[in-house]
Amino acid sequence: MMSMEGFFDAGPIDAFPHGSARVVLVDNVRVAVFRLDSGWYALRDACPHMGSSLAQGRVRDGRVTCRWHDWSFDLATGTSDSKRKACARVYELRTHDDHIWLKPPPPVGRPSDDEDDEWMTADPDTWFR
Numbered sequence: 001m002m003s004m005e006g007f008f009d010a011g012p013i014d015a016f017p018h019g020s021a022r023v024v025l026v027d028n029v030r031v032a033v034f035r036l037d038s039g040w041y042a043l044r045d046a047c048p049h050m051g052s053s054l055a056q057g058r059v060r061d062g063r064v065t066c067r068w069h070d071w072s073f074d075l076a077t078g079t080s081d082s083k084r085k086a087c088a089r090v091y092e093l094r095t096h097d098d099h100i101w102l103k104p105p106p107p108v109g110r111p112s113d114d115e116d117d118e119w120m121t122a123d124p125d126t127w128f129r
């Protein structure tokens, strides 16, 4: 369901467990919603490296670390400390009427032709900013 200026209803707040992540489908895309003491965060549930679930990653100090190869991503911005321009896709999140609402990020451009993106196999058209 969509309303509220491009936001999708991700479900009632009470359906999201404290201190962990829950995966929801937003426009047929898996999104990991983190409900932490520091706040709420929403990232596409696919690591930009090879697509592992970020909802199953380790969360610490505002970052989630992928369980496959240990790249880590800032939960608020999606930026990685691991490999050049790779970013997790961040969804805008709002609470309204006791529900969580998510807005998909805008499309992103392709890497320049001189980028060596052989290290990245998960949807390279969309993972660069």
Ligand code: FES
Pocket (backbone or CB within 6 Å): 047, 048, 049, 050, 051, 052, 066, 067, 068, 069, 070, 071
């Ligand atoms: S799939 Fe996430 S770091 Fe490799």
